[in-house]
Amino acid sequence: MIKFVCSRRKISRKDAYRGVPESAQIEKGEVRVPLLEVKDLKVHYPIRGGILGRTQDYVKAVDGIAFSIEKGETFGLVGESGSGKSTTGKAIVGLVRSTQGQIFFEGEDITKYIGKNRSPYRRGVQMIFQDAYSSLNPKKRVLDIIGEPLRNFEKLTSGEERKRVDELLDIVGLSPETAVKYPYEFSGGQRQRIGIARAMALKPKLIIADEPVSALDLSVQAQILNFMKDIQQHFKLAYLFVSHDLGVVKHMCTNIAIMHKGRFVEQGSREQIYNNPVHIYTKRLIAAIPDMDPVNRRKTERFRDKVAADYEQRYREYYNSENSVYDLKKIGDSHYVALP
Amino acid sequence: MMGDKNLRGWVVMINKELLQISNLVTSFRINGEYYAAVDGVSLSVRENEVFAIVGESGCGKSALALSIMNLHNKINTKIEGNIYFKNKDLLTLRLSELNSIRGRDIGMIFQDPLTALNPLMKIGAQIEESLSFHMSLSREEKQDRAMELLEGVGIPSPALTYEQFPHELSGGMRQRAMIAIALACKPSLVIADEPTTALDVTIQAQILELLKKLQKEMKSGIILITHDLGVVAEMADKVAVMYAGQIVETADVYEIFANPLHPYTRSLLASVPGVSPADSGKERLHVIRGMVPSLLKLNRKGCRFSPRIPWIPLSFHEEEPRYHEVKPGHFVLCSCYKNFKFK
Ligand SMILES: Nc1ncnc2c1ncn2[C@@H]1O[C@H](COP(=O)(O)OP(=O)(O)OP(=O)(O)O)[C@@H](O)[C@H]1O
Ligand SMILES: Nc1ncnc2c1ncn2[C@@H]1O[C@H](COP(=O)(O)OP(=O)(O)OP(=O)(O)O)[C@@H](O)[C@H]1O
Ligand SMILES: [Mg+2]
Ligand SMILES: [Mg+2]
Numbered sequence: 028m029i030k031f032v033c034s035r036r037k038i039s040r041k042d043a044y045r046g047v048p049e050s051a052q053i054e055k056g057e058v059r060v061p062l063l064e065v066k067d068l069k070v071h072y073p074i075r076g077g078i079l080g081r082t083q084d085y086v087k088a089v090d091g092i093a094f095s096i097e098k099g100e101t102f103g104l105v106g107e108s109g110s111g112k113s114t115t116g117k118a119i120v121g122l123v124r125s126t127q128g129q130i131f132f133e134g135e136d137i138t139k140y141i142g143k144n145r146s147p148y149r150r151g152v153q154m155i156f157q158d159a160y161s162s163l164n165p166k167k168r169v170l171d172i173i174g175e176p177l178r179n180f181e182k183l184t185s186g187e188e189r190k191r192v193d194e195l196l197d198i199v200g201l202s203p204e205t206a207v208k209y210p211y212e213f214s215g216g217q218r219q220r221i222g223i224a225r226a227m228a229l230k231p232k233l234i235i236a237d238e239p240v241s242a243l244d245l246s247v248q249a250q251i252l253n254f255m256k257d258i259q260q261h262f263k264l265a266y267l268f269v270s271h272d273l274g275v276v277k278h279m280c281t282n283i284a285i286m287h288k289g290r291f292v293e294q295g296s297r298e299q300i301y302n303n304p305v306h307i308y309t310k311r312l313i314a315a316i317p318d319m320d321p322v323n324r325r326k327t328e329r330f331r332d333k334v335a336a337d338y339e340q341r342y343r344e345y346y347n348s349e350n351s352v353y354d355l356k357k358i359g360d361s362h363y364v365a366l367p
Numbered sequence: 368m369m370g371d372k373n374l375r376g377w378v379v380m381i382n383k384e385l386l387q388i389s390n391l392v393t394s395f396r397i398n399g400e401y402y403a404a405v406d407g408v409s410l411s412v413r414e415n416e417v418f419a420i421v422g423e424s425g426c427g428k429s430a431l432a433l434s435i436m437n438l439h440n441k442i443n444t445k446i447e448g449n450i451y452f453k454n455k456d457l458l459t460l461r462l463s464e465l466n467s468i469r470g471r472d473i474g475m476i477f478q479d480p481l482t483a484l485n486p487l488m489k490i491g492a493q494i495e496e497s498l499s500f501h502m503s504l505s506r507e508e509k510q511d512r513a514m515e516l517l518e519g520v521g522i523p524s525p526a527l528t529y530e531q532f533p534h535e536l537s538g539g540m541r542q543r544a545m546i547a548i549a550l551a552c553k554p555s556l557v558i559a560d561e562p563t564t565a566l567d568v569t570i571q572a573q574i575l576e577l578l579k580k581l582q583k584e585m586k587s588g589i590i591l592i593t594h595d596l597g598v599v600a601e602m603a604d605k606v607a608v609m610y611a612g613q614i615v616e617t618a619d620v621y622e623i624f625a626n627p628l629h630p631y632t633r634s635l636l637a638s639v640p641g642v643s644p645a646d647s648g649k650e651r652l653h654v655i656r657g658m659v660p661s662l663l664k665l666n667r668k669g670c671r672f673s674p675r676i677p678w679i680p681l682s683f684h685e686e687e688p689r690y691h692e693v694k695p696g697h698f699v700l701c702s703c704y705k706n707f708k709f710k
Binding site for chain 1: 620641
C-alpha cells in the first residue's frame with residue numbers, strides 16, 4: 028500500500044499518483060512528497076492606464092520559479108528589493124492570485140482553495156509580516172488579535188479560546204496579562220512575538236516569514252531568531268524565510284534561493300551558496316556582505332572590485348538577449364544555477 | 368576625549384577638529400518635565416574621518432544628530448553643552464548663519480527620507496537647489512551634475528527619476544534620492560543617520576562606496592549613525608557605542624573589534640547572526656536580558672547597563688561611572704568591564 032508520508036489521508040494507488048509532483052520520491056514503496064512544492068509559478072501584476080483603465084502592460088513580479096520545502100526545513104529567499112520575494116510568499120498563502128503554475132501542499136494542488144478563507148490549506152500555512160505594527164489591528168486587544176484565526180476555524184467557547192490564547196502567549200514568552208493590552212503598549216520585539224503567536228494559533232506546518240526581523244534591533248532580532256528556531260524544533264515547523272540580510276539567512280536557512288528579476292538565479296544548500304556561488308549575481312551579492320573584521324578592509328575592497336568588474340564584463344553570459352534570467356541547470360547535488 | 372589627559376592638548380586640538388562636541392545634554396519635555404535623551408556626550412570628528420555611532424533603537428543617536436544641526440523643536444527641547452563646527456558654536460549661532468551652514472557645509476542624510484524631501488518638488492529640482500547653494504553652475508552643468516549624482520547613488524534610470532516627485536518613488540529609491548541631495552554640494556561634514564538600513568546589500572555597498580569617495584575627494588568628515596556592526600567594521604575610523612544616552616565605549620575601529628570591553632559592546636557583537644565563516648546555524652545567538660528602558664523609566668544613577676547584566680554584583684559597578692582610558696584613545700564607562708563574564 029502506498030502511503031503519503033506527509034499527508035494523513037489514505038489514498039488509493041491510482042489517486043496517489045494523480046498530480047504527484049515529479050520531485051516526489053518513491054522510497055521503500057512510499058511516495059514521499061515535499062511539504063510544499065511550487066511549480067513554474069508566475070505572478071504578473073496588470074498595469075492599468077488610459078481613461079478606460081485598460082490593462083496596458085504587466086509587471087512580471089514572479090516569472091517562472093520552482094522549489095520545494097520539506098517538513099521542518101527553513102528555505103531562504105534572498106534578493107534585491109523588487110525581485111519578487113514578497114509576491115512569492117503572498118502567492119503561496121493566497122493573498123495574490125498566481126498567473127500561472129501550481130502550488131502543492133502535502134501533495135495536493137491548492138490553487139482551487141485560493142480566495143476561500145476557511146479552506147484546510149489556510150490552516151496549514153500562515154504568514155508573519157515584516158512590519159508587525161501595521162499588520163496588527165491597533166483597535167483590537169491582543170486577545171482578539173490572536174483569537175481571530177481561532178474564531179474563523181474553530182468553534183470554541185470564550186473560556187476555551189482564552190485558554191488557547193494564554194497557551195500561545197506562553198509559547199512566545201509573554202505573560203497572560205498581556206492579552207487585554209493593545210498593540211501600541213508593546214515594544215517592537217514584543218509586537219513581532221504577537222504576530223508569531225497569531226501565526227501559530229492554528230498549529231500550521233509552514234510559516235511564511237517575510238523579513239520578520241528586518242525592523243528590529245540586534246538583541247531583539249537575536250531573541251526572535253532563537254525563538255523561531257526553538258518553536259521550529261518543537262513543532263516540526265517549516266519556514267519560507269524572506270530576507271535581504273545575508274547574515275540572518277546564513278544563520279537560519281538550510282536551503283537558499285537567490286532571486287533576481289522574478290526568477291531564481293541560483294539555488295542550493297547554505298554551504299553551496301555561501302562558499303561556492305556560481306552565478307555572477309550571487310557572487311556579487313555574497314561579495315557585498317560586510318566583513319565584521321576591519322583588518323580585512325583592503326582585501327574585501329579588492330575582492331569586490333574584481334567581482335564588480337567580472338559582473339560588467341561577463342553579464343551577457345548570464346542573462347539572455349532579453350535581459351532575463353535563464354532556466355536553472357543542475358550543476359551538483361541540490362545545486363542549481365541559471366545558465367544558458 | 369573624556370579623560371583629563373586629553374584636555375591638555377585641547378587648545379592645540381581645537382583647530383584641527385572639524386566638529387567638537389562637549390558635554391552635550393539634549394532633553395525633551397514630557398508631561399512638564401525634562402528628560403535627557405542625550406546625556407553628557409563628548410566627541411570630536413576630524414577632517415577625512417568617519418566617526419561611527421552605534422547603539423540600539425532609542426539610545427539617542429538621532430537626538431544627537433538633530434542637536435548638531437540644531438533642528439529640534441525649540442518649544443519642548445533643551446540643548447546644553449557646546450557644539451563647535453569649524454570653531455563656531457552651532458548652538459549660539461543666529462538662524463541666518465546656521466541656515467547658511469546647513470545643507471552647504473553640513474549635509475544631513477535623515478533616517479526618514481519623507482521628512483527630508485519636499486513633496487511638491489521634483490527630485491531633479493531638489494538636487495539642483497542644493498547644488499546652487501555652493502557653486503555657480505549653468506543650467507546644463509547643474510543638470511549634468513544632478514544626473515551624475517542620481518547615477519552615483521544607484522538609481523537605475525536617472526533621467527526618469529529626475530522628473531519624478533518623492534511620492535512616485537519606492538522607499539529605497541527615496542532614500543537614495545535624499546543621499547544625492549545631501550551630497551550635492553560636497554559638504555565638509557556629512558551626518559548620515561542610518562543611511563543604508565532600508566537598502567539591500569548591493570545598493571548598500573554602492574552607497575557606502577560613494578560616501579568613501581566623497582570623503583577622499585573632499586576630505587569630509589562623516590558621522591555615520593547605524594546599528595549595523597558590519598557597516599561600522601567596513602567604514603569607520605573611530606567608533607562610539609551608545610547606550611541610554613551615553614557613550615559607553617569609544618576607540619578606533621580596529622581596537623573596538625579586536626578588544627571590545629564594555630559589557631554592552633561585547634553583548635552586541637555576540638548577537639550578530641551569520642558572522643563567523645563557520646556559522647552552521649546551530650549555535651544560539653546572544654540575547655541581552657530585559658529591555659532598553661524608556662526615557663521616563665531610566666534610572667540615571669549608577670551604571671545604566673547594570674539592570675541588563677543582573678548576575679554581575681552591584682559592587683563591581685561604580686556609583687558614579689567615569690571613563691577609564693584603557694589604552695590611548697580607548698575609553699570605557701564604568702569599572703564593570705573588568706569583571707564582566709557572559710552568563
Ligand atoms: N500590488 C501590486 N501591483 C503592481 N505591482 C506590484 C504590486 N506588488 C508588487 N508589485 C511590483 O512587483 C515587483 C516585486 O515586488 P515584491 O514586493 O514582490 O518585491 P520584494 O522582492 O518583496 O521587494 P522588497 O525587498 O522591497 O520587499 C516590484 O516591481 C513591485 O513594484
Ligand atoms: N521629540 C521627542 N520628544 C520626546 N521624546 C523623544 C523625542 N525624540 C526622541 N525622543 C525619545 O528620546 C530617545 C532617543 O530617541 P532617538 O530618536 O534619538 O533614538 P535613536 O537612537 O535614533 O533610535 P533609532 O535607532 O530607533 O532611530 C527615545 O527614548 C525617544 O523615545
Ligand atoms: Mg518584500
Ligand atoms: Mg534614530
